[in-house]
Amino acid sequence: MSDTTELLDRAAAWAAAGEDVAIATVVQTWGSSPRPPGSRLILTRSGRMEGSVSGGCIEGAVADAAREVLDGAPPKTLEFGVSDEQAWAVGLACGGRVKVFVERLS
Template identity: 55%
Template sequence: MISTDTDILATAEAWAREGRGVALATVIETWGSAPRPVGSHLVIDAQGQFQGSVSGGCVEGAVVEEAVEVIAQGKPRTLEFGVADDTAWKVGLSCGGRIRVYVEPVGTRAAV
């Protein structure tokens, strides 16, 4: 079976070619029992549509919100989510882990 993450990158390319504003979120670091491994992807468009998973559903909403801003600004950012809801996004991982997610714009509007 082709891993789901590979299909996400193909989706990111297809969406970008359609001219949709696109961002790619990638899990770059995990601590404790994180739900998705390092390297997992989520692709998001300017309308907030998304495919893939960085946490199995726990923090996707917050990542999508940030990604829409990343698309608008054209600059990457790094997000961190922990177990408690003391993060700026008031969401957390119920499993007790922590993850760091890199969100970058995809396509011609990307920062060089």
């Protein structure tokens, strides 16, 4: 809970300081996934980043989507999955599938 509070406070503070802020939220998971629904990542156009939506494996792709949303694209839902069965076999933390909703703070 305090994580959530801190993150929302941070997003508000960034926005108040004139930053363009995007919010990414895990909205659905299947199988094993490192972060549960409701986990958030907040990002700014200037490159600041706080929170997480995975163990680090999809944050890059989410940042790309965030940039598009900040440039005026509508909010979008991204889906990430592991299709390679070997990923499971070697025990990657990021097995399973996850849906992430990306929106801008406006």
